[in-house]
Amino acid sequence: MRISGKGRGLLAVTAVGVTTVMAVTAGGGAVAATSADPGPKGPAEATSPISSKERKGNFDARTPSNRATYARAAKAVGKETAASEKFRASLGSQGVVAVDPNTGTPEQVTKLNGFLTGKSSKKATEIALAYVKAHPEVFKLSESDLGTLKLRKDYVDDLGTHHISWVQVVDGIEVFGNGLKANVTKAGQLVSLQGAPIAGLVSQAQRTRGAAITADAARTAAARDIDAKLRTAKATKSGAVTKWSDGGTAKQVWFHTADGLRKGWLTYVTAGGSKSYSHVIDAQTGGLLYRRDLVAHGNGDALVQDNYPGAAKGGTQRIENLIYNKWLPKNAKTLLEGTSVSAFADVNDDNEPNPGETVKVPGTRTTAEYKLVPFQSSSSYCAVTFVCTWDPAKPDSWKTNLNQDVTNGFYLASNFHDWLAKPPISFTPAAGSFDAAGGDPVLLNSLDGAATGEGGGPDINHVNNANMNTPPDGTSPVMQMYLFHAPGADDEQDTYLPSSSSNDASILYHEYVHGLSNRLVVDATGNSTLNSIQAGAMGEAWSDFYALDYLVAHGLEKDTKAPGEVLMAKYVSHAGLFRTQAIDCRVKAVSDTCVGLDGSKGGYTYGDFPAIGGAPQVHASGEVWAQTMWDLRERFGRSYALSLITRAMELSAADPTMLDMRNAIVQVDLIATGGKNAGILWQVFANRGMGWFAGALDGGDSRPVEDFHIPPTGATSNITGTVTDKDTGAPVPGALVFIGGHASGYAGDYSAVTGADGKYTITNVLPGTYGKFVVSGAGYEVLGKPLTVKAGGTVENIASRRNWAAASGGGTINAFTGPDFSPQCGPGYAIDSSQGTGWGSTTGDDIGTPTNVMTPKNLDIALPAAVNLTKFSIDPSNTCGDPGSSSTGKYRIETSTDGTTWATAAEGEFTAANRNQFNEVTPTANTTGVKFVRFVMLSPQVPDFATNCPDGGYGGCQYTDLTEIQVFGTK
Structure with missing residues (x-):
C-alpha cells in the first residue's frame, strides 16, 4: 500500500538539453486543489512565503488518471458491428455515441441537434429502458443485465426534465460508478443515455472472490x-x-x-x-x-454584512434575525446549528466543536450581536473601504471577532442555500442540496486553524485560503474558512488584507458552489465526476460565476457595459486581482484588468487554457470558462443563462471537457426552446475558441486546440488512409485513428481502427480543419496534428515511428530499483503508451520517508530487438495522484547491448514546463545495437531541493515519478 505525501506548490528549475515537441497530451493526473487559491497574478505573488499544500490527487483504476489507454479504446472500436455503425449513422452528423473502453457499453448516447425519441406520454423510466432494449447492438445489455438495474433517483428539474439514474446490484452489493443514467423531457422525449453499464455482470460476479479484508x-x-x-x-x-x-x-x-x-x-x-x-x-x-x-480549494438578532466589511454596498453591519428566516429553530439558544448550516470556529482544525469554539445564538432583548471590531493598524492595506479584522502580529487577536466571524459565515451560507434553491437554479433537496432534514447540512468551520501556529496564530497551511469537501448526497460537506495574511510576513511578503474569508461573501459563496457542481455532475451512483483538470477548472469557474452573479444581481458589486469591473475576492485582495483577470473580460476587451500574464490584451480563449497561469492549473485555467459563462449572462440575461448553465450540469457526461459542457448547454436550449438559440450559443462558444473543430482528448487534456467556427452544414465526408511504419514502410494493423473532442473522445464517433493492410476509414465527418487528429498503434508512438477534411473525401496517410520501449510492441521491464507500487503505479506503466498512467517511486527509502537527498531510482527496459537509437521521448510528469513536484527533474539515460555493461547516452533536467507532454531528447553517445535502455531519476522537481526538503511541504520530498518513456530507432 502506497503512503501519500503532502506539500506546497512548486517553482520551476532550468532545463538542460531538452527539446519540447508537439505531442498528444493529457492532464497526467487529476487536480485536487483548494478552491480559493489566489491566481498566479494575485497580490501575494511577489515574495510571499505562503503557498498551498500539495495534496494527494485522484486515482481511478478503471481509467487511470481519467484516461483509458489507446489499446483499450482500439479494442472497443474494433468490436463495432455493421448494426452499431448503422445506429451511429442514424443519429446524424451531430450524433454522439461514446463507448467506455472497459465495459464496451456507452458512456453517452445523444444528439446535439435533436432528441433520440419523439414525444410520449409513457413514464420517463419506461421510455429510457425501452430505448436500451431496442438497441442491444449498442448497449449490449441482456435481460439478466437489465434485471440488475435498481432505480436510485428520478429527479425532475424546473424545466420538467427527468434526470434518472439506476445502479446495478448483484447479491445485494451495488456497482461503484457504472450504471445507467437517462434524461427525458417533460414531453417524453429522450435526450440522452449515459453511465457505461456493465454487460454480463451476474456471471462476472459469480466468478469473483469474496472479501478477504474487513x-x-x-x-x-x-x-x-x-x-x-x-x-x-x-x-x-x-x-x-x-x-x-x-x-x-x-x-x-x-x-x-x-x-x-x-x-x-x-x-x-x-x-x-x-x-x-x-x-x-x-x-x-x-x-x-x-x-x-x-x-x-474557499433572540436571533445578528449583526451581519452582505458583501464585506467596508464595501460601498453591503459593507456595513445590519440586523438580520436568524430565527425569523428559519435558518435556526425557534428554540435555538446556545449553538449555531441550523436548518442547512452548522457553524463553529475550528481554531485547532480537528473538525470538532470544542469548548471555546462554539458561538451562542446572537441577540438579547434589547440589542443585536456581534459587532465587528476593526484592526485598522494591522496593515498598510487597511482602509475605510477594506476593514481589517485581526492583527497577524498580535497573538490571539482573531479571538476578538470570533463570534462575529462565525455568525457572519453562518448567515452567508444560510442565505446562499435559500438563494440557490430558488428558480432558475433550483438546487433543492431533490437535486442534492444541503439540509439538516436530509442529514447533510454544511459543517462550516470558520477561523479554521487559527490557533495551529506558534505565537497564537495560524500556521502557514491555514492562511490565504478556503475549501469545501463534498461527499455524495446524505453526508455533510465541510467548509473550512481561513484567515488571510500570514503571521510574520510584512505587507510586501504577503499582500493580502488581514481579514477572514467568512467575511468575504464572494469567497464563501465560491466555496458553497463547489457543493452545487459536485452534487449535479455525478455518475449513476451519485458520485461526483469532476476529477480531471478540465472538469476541475470548470468547477472553479462555476464557483466564481455563481458567487459574482449573486453579488452583481443584488447590486453589491458594479457591472456596467465597461469590461474588467467584476473581480473575485475583492475584499481580501483590497481591489487587486485575485484571479489573473476580471470575469467580465470579453475577447479583445481593453482594460487594465483584462491583460494576461504574457501581456496579451482581452479575455481568454480555449487555447489559452495551459498558459493562463503559466502552467495548466484549475484556478487559472478555469478563467476561460468563467468568462464564457459571463458572456452567456450578458447575451441572454442572468435568468436564462443560469438555467442553461445549471441544467447543463445535470445533462453532463462524466468527467466532462469544456466541449462536453458546451454540448450540454446547447442541449438545454433544445429542451427549453426547441433549439431556437442554438446558433447564438454556438457563436458565443466559437468566439471563445470552443467551436465545432476544437480538439480535446478528454477531461485530462491540459493542452486543447481552439477553433472559432460554428458547426458547418451540408454533406458529410470520409477520411481514409493507411498507417505505415516510418522506417520500414510496412502497414501498421490495429492502430486507433480518431479526432479528439468529437464528441466522445477516442472510443466513439470520428474514430476507426486500421485493418491488416494498415488501412482505415472514418465516416460521417463534417468537412473542416480539426485540431487534434490522432493515431496510436500497438508498439508505435502516439501522433497528433491538425487535419483538414475536404468535401468529397480526404486521404490521410500516416507514417509512425516504432516505439521500441512500448509494452504493446514487446518492450518489457527487465529490472528496477525502489519500491514496487503495483498494481496502481508500478514500473510497467512507464511503457504502456498512456500518459494517464506512469511509474511512481520514492525519493529516498522504499517507504517514502521525506528526504533532501535523492536515492537514484532506475528503470531498465529490455527492447524486443537490437536497435540503433535516434531519439528518446519522455513525459516526466507526476503520476499516481502525486503532486507536481514529484515529477522527474534531473535524469540520466543509459544504454547497454547485453544488460550488464552500461554507458551514458543522454542526461539533463526537466522542469514544470516539460510536464504533461512528450519531450524529445537526442542521445549523444552509445546508440548502436542497443538491447537495453535504463532511465535514472536523479531528483524530483522540488525547488531548492536541499533546502525545502525534508521538512518542506513538497510531495517530491517523498515521491519521484515518471509518466512515460519512448525509444525510437531502427532495427
Whole structure:
C-alpha cells in the first residue's frame, strides 16, 4: 500500500538539453486543489512565503488518471458491428455515441441537434429502458443485465426534465460508478443515455472472490494512503454500511476494471484538517482501486454584512434575525446549528466543536450581536473601504471577532442555500442540496486553524485560503474558512488584507458552489465526476460565476457595459486581482484588468487554457470558462443563462471537457426552446475558441486546440488512409485513428481502427480543419496534428515511428530499483503508451520517508530487438495522484547491448514546463545495437531541493515519478 505525501506548490528549475515537441497530451493526473487559491497574478505573488499544500490527487483504476489507454479504446472500436455503425449513422452528423473502453457499453448516447425519441406520454423510466432494449447492438445489455438495474433517483428539474439514474446490484452489493443514467423531457422525449453499464455482470460476479479484508482494515488502508492519522472511533453497523463516530463510513461495492470485476470497500475518511477522501479499497488485496479528494480549494438578532466589511454596498453591519428566516429553530439558544448550516470556529482544525469554539445564538432583548471590531493598524492595506479584522502580529487577536466571524459565515451560507434553491437554479433537496432534514447540512468551520501556529496564530497551511469537501448526497460537506495574511510576513511578503474569508461573501459563496457542481455532475451512483483538470477548472469557474452573479444581481458589486469591473475576492485582495483577470473580460476587451500574464490584451480563449497561469492549473485555467459563462449572462440575461448553465450540469457526461459542457448547454436550449438559440450559443462558444473543430482528448487534456467556427452544414465526408511504419514502410494493423473532442473522445464517433493492410476509414465527418487528429498503434508512438477534411473525401496517410520501449510492441521491464507500487503505479506503466498512467517511486527509502537527498531510482527496459537509437521521448510528469513536484527533474539515460555493461547516452533536467507532454531528447553517445535502455531519476522537481526538503511541504520530498518513456530507432 502506497503512503501519500503532502506539500506546497512548486517553482520551476532550468532545463538542460531538452527539446519540447508537439505531442498528444493529457492532464497526467487529476487536480485536487483548494478552491480559493489566489491566481498566479494575485497580490501575494511577489515574495510571499505562503503557498498551498500539495495534496494527494485522484486515482481511478478503471481509467487511470481519467484516461483509458489507446489499446483499450482500439479494442472497443474494433468490436463495432455493421448494426452499431448503422445506429451511429442514424443519429446524424451531430450524433454522439461514446463507448467506455472497459465495459464496451456507452458512456453517452445523444444528439446535439435533436432528441433520440419523439414525444410520449409513457413514464420517463419506461421510455429510457425501452430505448436500451431496442438497441442491444449498442448497449449490449441482456435481460439478466437489465434485471440488475435498481432505480436510485428520478429527479425532475424546473424545466420538467427527468434526470434518472439506476445502479446495478448483484447479491445485494451495488456497482461503484457504472450504471445507467437517462434524461427525458417533460414531453417524453429522450435526450440522452449515459453511465457505461456493465454487460454480463451476474456471471462476472459469480466468478469473483469474496472479501478477504474487513471494513475496519479498509478504513485503515484508506487513511494510510493519504498519510492520515485516524482518531479512535466507535464503529456501528447500519444495514450494509459500517459507520464510525468520526463520520467515516465503509460498505462493500463491485468495482469494474479493464481486467474484470473486483469486490471492494467504498470508504469515506475524514481525518482532521482538510483530509476528506473517498476510496475504493480492493477487498482481496487491500490495494488502491479509487481515490477522490473531496475538498475543492474557499433572540436571533445578528449583526451581519452582505458583501464585506467596508464595501460601498453591503459593507456595513445590519440586523438580520436568524430565527425569523428559519435558518435556526425557534428554540435555538446556545449553538449555531441550523436548518442547512452548522457553524463553529475550528481554531485547532480537528473538525470538532470544542469548548471555546462554539458561538451562542446572537441577540438579547434589547440589542443585536456581534459587532465587528476593526484592526485598522494591522496593515498598510487597511482602509475605510477594506476593514481589517485581526492583527497577524498580535497573538490571539482573531479571538476578538470570533463570534462575529462565525455568525457572519453562518448567515452567508444560510442565505446562499435559500438563494440557490430558488428558480432558475433550483438546487433543492431533490437535486442534492444541503439540509439538516436530509442529514447533510454544511459543517462550516470558520477561523479554521487559527490557533495551529506558534505565537497564537495560524500556521502557514491555514492562511490565504478556503475549501469545501463534498461527499455524495446524505453526508455533510465541510467548509473550512481561513484567515488571510500570514503571521510574520510584512505587507510586501504577503499582500493580502488581514481579514477572514467568512467575511468575504464572494469567497464563501465560491466555496458553497463547489457543493452545487459536485452534487449535479455525478455518475449513476451519485458520485461526483469532476476529477480531471478540465472538469476541475470548470468547477472553479462555476464557483466564481455563481458567487459574482449573486453579488452583481443584488447590486453589491458594479457591472456596467465597461469590461474588467467584476473581480473575485475583492475584499481580501483590497481591489487587486485575485484571479489573473476580471470575469467580465470579453475577447479583445481593453482594460487594465483584462491583460494576461504574457501581456496579451482581452479575455481568454480555449487555447489559452495551459498558459493562463503559466502552467495548466484549475484556478487559472478555469478563467476561460468563467468568462464564457459571463458572456452567456450578458447575451441572454442572468435568468436564462443560469438555467442553461445549471441544467447543463445535470445533462453532463462524466468527467466532462469544456466541449462536453458546451454540448450540454446547447442541449438545454433544445429542451427549453426547441433549439431556437442554438446558433447564438454556438457563436458565443466559437468566439471563445470552443467551436465545432476544437480538439480535446478528454477531461485530462491540459493542452486543447481552439477553433472559432460554428458547426458547418451540408454533406458529410470520409477520411481514409493507411498507417505505415516510418522506417520500414510496412502497414501498421490495429492502430486507433480518431479526432479528439468529437464528441466522445477516442472510443466513439470520428474514430476507426486500421485493418491488416494498415488501412482505415472514418465516416460521417463534417468537412473542416480539426485540431487534434490522432493515431496510436500497438508498439508505435502516439501522433497528433491538425487535419483538414475536404468535401468529397480526404486521404490521410500516416507514417509512425516504432516505439521500441512500448509494452504493446514487446518492450518489457527487465529490472528496477525502489519500491514496487503495483498494481496502481508500478514500473510497467512507464511503457504502456498512456500518459494517464506512469511509474511512481520514492525519493529516498522504499517507504517514502521525506528526504533532501535523492536515492537514484532506475528503470531498465529490455527492447524486443537490437536497435540503433535516434531519439528518446519522455513525459516526466507526476503520476499516481502525486503532486507536481514529484515529477522527474534531473535524469540520466543509459544504454547497454547485453544488460550488464552500461554507458551514458543522454542526461539533463526537466522542469514544470516539460510536464504533461512528450519531450524529445537526442542521445549523444552509445546508440548502436542497443538491447537495453535504463532511465535514472536523479531528483524530483522540488525547488531548492536541499533546502525545502525534508521538512518542506513538497510531495517530491517523498515521491519521484515518471509518466512515460519512448525509444525510437531502427532495427
